[in-house]
Structures are given as structure tokens and as C-alpha cells.
Amino acid sequence: MAHTYATDVLVVGAGPVGLTAAAELRRRGVSCRIVDRLPARLPFAKAVGIQPRTLELWDRTGLARAAMEAAVPMRGQLAYLNGAEQLRLDFRLPPEVPYGFAALPQYETERILDEFLARFGTAVERGTELVSFAQDADGVTGRLLTPSGAEEEVRARYLVGCDGAHSIVRKGLGLSYEGGAFPEEFMLADVEVDWDLPHGYAVRSMHRDAAGAIDDVLVCIPLPGRGRYRVSMLVPPELSTAQQADAVFGGVAHGLQTGRAPALPDIQTVLDRLSPQPANASNIRWASVFRISHRIVDRYADGRVFVAGDAAHIHPPTGAQGMNTGIQDAWNLAWKLALAVDGRAHPGLLASYDTERRPVGEEVVGRTVRHAEAGVQADPDDPETVMLREAQLLVAYRGSPIVDPPGEGPGPRRGDRAPDCGGLTGPIAAYPLRLYDLLRERGHVLLVYASDPGAGQLARTARESSAGRMEACAILGPDAPAETTGLPEYRDTGGEFARVYAVDGPAAFVIRPDGYLAARLAPPDPQALAAHLATTFAPGSAR
Secondary structure (H helix, E strand, O other), X not given: OEEEEEEEEEXXXXXXXXXXXXXXXXXXXXXXXXXXXXXXOOOOOXXXXXXXXXHHHHHHHOXXXXXXXXXXXXXXXXXXXXXXXXXXXXXXXXXXXXXXXXXXXXXXXXXXXXXHHHOOOOOOEEOOEEEEXXXXXXXXXXXXXXXXXXXXXXXXXXXXXXXXXOOHHHHXXXXXXXXXXXXXXXXXXXXXXXXXOOOOEEEEEEEEOOOOOEEEEEEEEEOOOOOEEEEEEEOOHHHOOHHHXXXXXXXXXXXXXXXXXXXXXHHHHHHHHHOOOOOOEEEEEEEEEEEEEEEEEOOOEEOOEEEOHHHOEEOOOOOOOHHHHHHHHHHHHHHXXXXXXXXXXXXXXXXXXXXXXXXXXXXXXXXXHHHHXXXXXXXXXXXXXXXXXXXXXXXOOXXXXXXXXXXXXXXXXXXXXXXXXXXXXXXXXXXXXXXXXXXXXXXXXXXEXXXXXXXXXXXXXXXXXXXXXXXXXXXXXXXXXXXXXXXXXXXXXXXXXXXXXXXXXXXXXXXXXXXXXXEEEOOOOHHHHHHHHOOOEOXXXXX
């Protein structure tokens, strides 16, 4: 057997979730290996929706520009029933939200993340499969099957399973994976369609039979390229893979299936039935049969082993929630693992991954199942709330053990996403900045609002309580005197920060690496700040 290779974290699976986990670990200086059993990246446009919240996270690392240049905007949705237009929904968000909805083929998302990971000297080990693993109090020992057919034993401090719906990591932990499957099968294809419907709009066309039941459906999501869409539709009997899938996957049939792939005539037949206007499909790049299950694990972690993405939760693709939820799983876990590897984490920090992310997974699974069965109209909330939830901007961690109690009053509550705002000016730059410009490529950040001679003490407390992991900035009111805090200062020239964060006097805010508001101190208090940071950080020397 090959020699043991020491690494801090072994990531299994190099889809968007695994690549995110590896990139965020490497960005924080954690040694990491990422393996994937496939010999090459798949050229399939599977998950294509990019939510505004994902773009905000990519902004934090400097990836948002690359994603936007490769993507197309998702401006809304057109819905048709029996050939008649029923709805034109425009995707609108509040003005302080910096990004809209986008569509990007999954292989492009993986390319962008892969290239980002390579900046840190780490590449995906393709054709390498995790066969088994065992953990003890000090680490995890995994057995890998390499492309040459040889076995290698690798010792890691932690193991992260991002290896999909049929995860070997989940099975190795013995986690339950409760749920069910939809009986319908779907065809997916990446094609060009020559209609003249508005650019950037998804198309959903359905047929209702005489009894009032929906018996046919066509969903088209725009992709980069002229007239290019990822289309999905019901599978005709001759393409069904149901018996094969049940036999192969033991009832957990989810994702792309093997068997005869749909061809252009199969796609054209459905377009002829359901397209809202005469249209021809051409230039098919890829097609497959797709099955949908809905399941979630009973826990996201066991000791030093974690699961994320489809390894932890699967559900209908309604609203493009799955990949984006998995990417946020990886973000939430990576910054906590980085502190644990460096000996800076509170003993309970890693347990907060399950505490925070599993309720999110449960909510997403339940909501997407409801929407798949009854449409978005099954959501009882007002349209603005529905849109914010689909954008994943309402994900919150109120009640988390590493977040202060939510409290009452206007503005974002503790545990909520820290919103962006504009109109911040500095003493040198001749242009206004957004708050997210200040947070970019930083970890924990302390924002001190209003001129306060005690700001320097707050910053020292932050540094000492976080073992040097927290940076601090001051946000000054429009009329406050400059150079009073001893911190980098930015002026809230238009009062937008004060409005969005609902402040009218001295206050301090702790923003986590994943962009959530962990603490709000009004008035600022160094002792209260130290008590809060003690739930996340453990002072001491690095390993």
C-alpha cells in the first residue's frame, strides 16, 4: 500500500460544493486534498441557477466578476397553460441587494471554482475514489483507489463528503437518508430554440387535461448563447429508466440516469405540443433522463466527518435551490474547520455546522417538494417575501449557539444575513463604496458605527479575543469629525448604512466570514464583545 500522506482536510467530490469547500479551506491556509472518482469534469448543464446570495458569497472572495461574465441574467419567468399566457413574473429585489439572479451551466461554475482553487496550488485528483474510511479521536484514515488501480491510505484531521446523492461518506457514517421519490421521470437537454420570446426569461408551459390535472410540462431555463436553453420535460415510456434506476440505486434514484439518451426528435415532439409559439430545437449539446427524490440526513456531522450538498439533502430542482444550498453548506463549514485546524476554534464551533445548516436543508426540501407539487403559489407569503426566499436572502441562524440572541427592533436581527448598502466614502478614493467592498477578502469583521473614542479599545478586544483573526473598520455619520477612532474610517455620506442597519447612535456589529450578523452591540461594550467572541474562538497559540 502507498505511503500515508498527511493533510488537514480530505474533501471527497469535486462538484460545486466540494470545490467550494476546498477553495475556502485553501484560501484560509488549510492544507487540503480533493478527490473525485470521475476522470474529468462532466460537460453537462445540470444545475444552472445562480442565486443572488451565492453571488454575494463569491463577491466575498473576488469570484463574482468571473461568474457574471460567464453567466446570463435571469430576468423572470413566463408561464403558459394550454397555450395561453398565465403569468409574466419579473425578478425584482430591493435596491440594496447588489446582485440579481443568473444562469450558468454547472460545468462553467465548476471551471471557475477549479481555476480559483488552482491559485492556491491545489488541483482536483481526478479518477481517485474513496473506498472506505475510519475515524478516531485524532483524525480520519481514508482508503483511496487511484487511477492506476493502486490503493493509497491517507490520514487527515477531517473528512468532508461532497460526493452526491449516492455518497460513500454518508453511507460510511451510517446516516439515515429519509424521504421519497417522485414517480415522474424527466428529460433534460441543452439545446437552441428559435422562438422570439423575451431574452433572459425562463419559460414554463403546462397542459391541463379535462379533469383539471396537469399532464404535460415543459420548463426552459436560458443559458449563455443565442437562443440556448436547458429544457426539461416528461419522459416518454420508451425512454423510461425507472426499473433500472431502482435496481442500481436501491430506491435512491436521483439525478442523471444511464440508458438511451433523448435525441433531438424527442425534444422537438414536446416543443410541438407545448411551445407557446412555433419553435424548432437544434444544436443539441447534451441530453439525459433525470429522476428526482427528496431526502435529508439525520445529521450533517459525526465526529470528524461531515457531509454537505447532495450528500446531505436532495430535492426537486424547483427554484434552483440545491446547488446554491450546497455551496452555502460548504462556506459555513469551511471557515469553522479552518479555525479548528489552526487551534483557534471554541470546542463547540464545529457542532454549529449541523445546528445551523440542517434546519436550512429541511426547509429547502419541504419547500421545493411543495412547489414541485403545487407551484410557487403554494407559498402563502407575499410576492416580495417569496422572491427574497428564492434568492436565499432570508436564510438566517437566529438561535445559533455562536450568534447572540436575535433581540427586537428594526434592521437586521442577530443571525440574519448582513445586508449590503452603498454611499460609503473614504478620505482617498474619489468614488463611493459599498459595504461589501469593505468586507471583501476578509474573515470576521467588526464594524464600529459613529465616532467613539472607545473604538480603539473595541478593536483591541476584537483582535485579542479572536487570536488576531478579526479586522475592524469605523463607519462615521455624515457630520462626524474624521480621524477620531484610530481605525480605517468610511463615511456614511448618504445615511444608507444608518437606514439599512437601523442605527441612530454608537453601535458595533460583528460580521462573520459567511456574511451573517453574529452580534449587534448598542452601545458598544468591550466586555460584551469579548463574551460573544468566546462562543466562536478559543484563545491560545496556533498548532
